[in-house]
Amino acid sequence: MKPGKFTYHAPENLHAANQLLAELGDDAKIIAGGQSLIPVMNLRLAQPDHLIDINGISELAGIHQENGLFTLGCLTRHADVETSPLLMDKFPLLPAAAKRIGHLAIRNRGTIGGSLCNADPAAEWPLIAILLDAHLSIQSSGGERHTPAKEFIQSVYTVDLGADEILTTVAFPPLARGEGWAVNQICRRTGDFALVSVAVTLKLDRQGHIERLRLCLGSMDVTPFRLIDVEQAARGKIPDKAWIHEMAGIAFDAGSPESDMHASAQYRREMAAHLTSEVLTEALGRCRAGT
Amino acid sequence: MSGGNLIVMEKRPITLHINGCDIDVLIEPRKLLSDVIREDARLTGTHVGCEHGVCGACTILIDGRPQRSCLTFAIQAQGKTLSTIEGVVGEDGGYTALQQAMHEEHGLQCGFCTPGIIVTFEAYLKNNPDPTEDEIRDVLSGNLCRCTGYQNIIRAIKKAAAMIRVDVGGA
Numbered sequence: 143m144k145p146g147k148f149t150y151h152a153p154e155n156l157h158a159a160n161q162l163l164a165e166l167g168d169d170a171k172i173i174a175g176g177q178s179l180i181p182v183m184n185l186r187l188a189q190p191d192h193l194i195d196i197n198g199i200s201e202l203a204g205i206h207q208e209n210g211l212f213t214l215g216c217l218t219r220h221a222d223v224e225t226s227p228l229l230m231d232k233f234p235l236l237p238a239a240a241k242r243i244g245h246l247a248i249r250n251r252g253t254i255g256g257s258l259c260n261a262d263p264a265a266e267w268p269l270i271a272i273l274l275d276a277h278l279s280i281q282s283s284g285g286e287r288h289t290p291a292k293e294f295i296q297s298v299y300t301v302d303l304g305a306d307e308i309l310t311t312v313a314f315p316p317l318a319r320g321e322g323w324a325v326n327q328i329c330r331r332t333g334d335f336a337l338v339s340v341a342v343t344l345k346l347d348r349q350g351h352i353e354r355l356r357l358c359l360g361s362m363d364v365t366p367f368r369l370i371d372v373e374q375a376a377r378g379k380i381p382d383k384a385w386i387h388e389m390a391g392i393a394f395d396a397g398s399p400e401s402d403m404h405a406s407a408q409y410r411r412e413m414a415a416h417l418t419s420e421v422l423t424e425a426l427g428r429c430r431a432g433t
Numbered sequence: 434m435s436g437g438n439l440i441v442m443e444k445r446p447i448t449l450h451i452n453g454c455d456i457d458v459l460i461e462p463r464k465l466l467s468d469v470i471r472e473d474a475r476l477t478g479t480h481v482g483c484e485h486g487v488c489g490a491c492t493i494l495i496d497g498r499p500q501r502s503c504l505t506f507a508i509q510a511q512g513k514t515l516s517t518i519e520g521v522v523g524e525d526g527g528y529t530a531l532q533q534a535m536h537e538e539h540g541l542q543c544g545f546c547t548p549g550i551i552v553t554f555e556a557y558l559k560n561n562p563d564p565t566e567d568e569i570r571d572v573l574s575g576n577l578c579r580c581t582g583y584q585n586i587i588r589a590i591k592k593a594a595a596m597i598r599v600d601v602g603g604a
Binding site for chain 1: 443461462463465468484485486489492495498499500501503504505506508509553557570571572574575
């Protein structure tokens with residue numbers, strides 16, 4: 143239960159971190175919060191030769207509202223999202239999602255960038271980033287590129303990130319005025335990984351018909367995924383009880399959940415249906431309350 | 434030495450600021466903060482349970498915020514303000530309100546999880562002096578206790594919160 147030997151690097155700026163990565167390649171691993179990396183190092187499931195600690199690069203942390211987007215530095219801790227006055231006021235979906243991650247002590251250290259790069263199919267940030275079409279900025283010594291979260295997160299623990307690249311910021315487009323939202327998950331105990339998670343946003347027009355629906359499921363496949371066809375088909379419909387029931391049925395059949403020691407595939411399907419019904423009802427309540 | 438697998442342990446001198454004292458240690462970068470606190474700083478009140486962030490026994494305060502010392506390398510803690518259970522002392526050198534309440538409500542049996550719980554809630558109650566039971570349970574989910582069944586711990590935390598509110602209110 144002790145990590146193997148590694149060489150420790152603590153670059154003082156992003157440029158130096160990129161150079162180290164370019165030099166060391168696959169032998170190096172970036173450490174941000176370390177709340178997923180250090181457990182696997184302690185268990186010797188990972189034994190990187192070099193650790194590049196980016197915690198000293200202060201430009202990578204922080205929450206900003208700019209150009210109509212809410213931009214979070216990759217080093218922003220979950221707890222800072224949870225307690226950000228700006229986000230609690232203007233984008234309460236993000237603090238609500240952050241609050242569901244692990245435990246207080248984990249949220250105080252773990253980062254949004256680390257969670258996205260780790261790409262655990264049960265994790266919160268991949269679910270929310272895909273739900274909201276977050277834009278990610280990625281820096282290498284060659285320059286900066288941008289990619290949507292849906293393309294960045296490719297499979298279980300697999301992301302589109304080159305050996306010399308660092309995810310620097312995550313930008314969330316805000317919800318529309320009056321757009322409802324809800325996030326929920328099933329865990330055996332508070333703080334455990336989600337057996338199933340569901341997140342939605344829902345916007346109604348003046349007549350109460352659906353103008354825009356976004357519905358994203360987590361732990362039901364190798365990555366979280368949106369039900370794009372269903373979202374498009376929902377436009378113009380009236381979100382009554384029968385419609386919510388229909389959506390729960392669709393969630394039941396979605397993805398290809400696995401059976402493991404924590405839950406059977408059948409149980410995951412049943413919980414996906416149940417959660418879909420719950421979050422749609424909750425989001426609808428927010429639409430009608432005008433928040 | 435030909436053919437020998439001599440592993441050279443590259444130790445580095447670092448200074449940790451723990452409970453108000455600067456402590457110089459010579460450590461390998463791979464050494465966990467929890468192990469350095471226990472073995473090098475000789476502060477054994479911080480307990481090591483699962484070593485992968487699940488049990489909460491190793492929780493300490495880093496810059497005032499509860500964090501897992503088994504999920505941080507000591508070398509990352511340079512320049513940070515660390516406080517452990519040894520740094521939790523009441524105003525007159527006796528128990529804090531939380532320690533007194535844990536004592537009165539029988540909030541511990543074997544005591545293995547207790548330092549992590551005390552450290553977590555000393556910080557939590559400072560920022561949240563009037564938590565609901567749901568909020569207490571949510572925070573306590575980060576600390577496993579295999580003896581008490583948690584009920585007495587929750588009772589103790591509620592009692593401590595009330596004691597702290599009276600103290601602050603009367604001051």
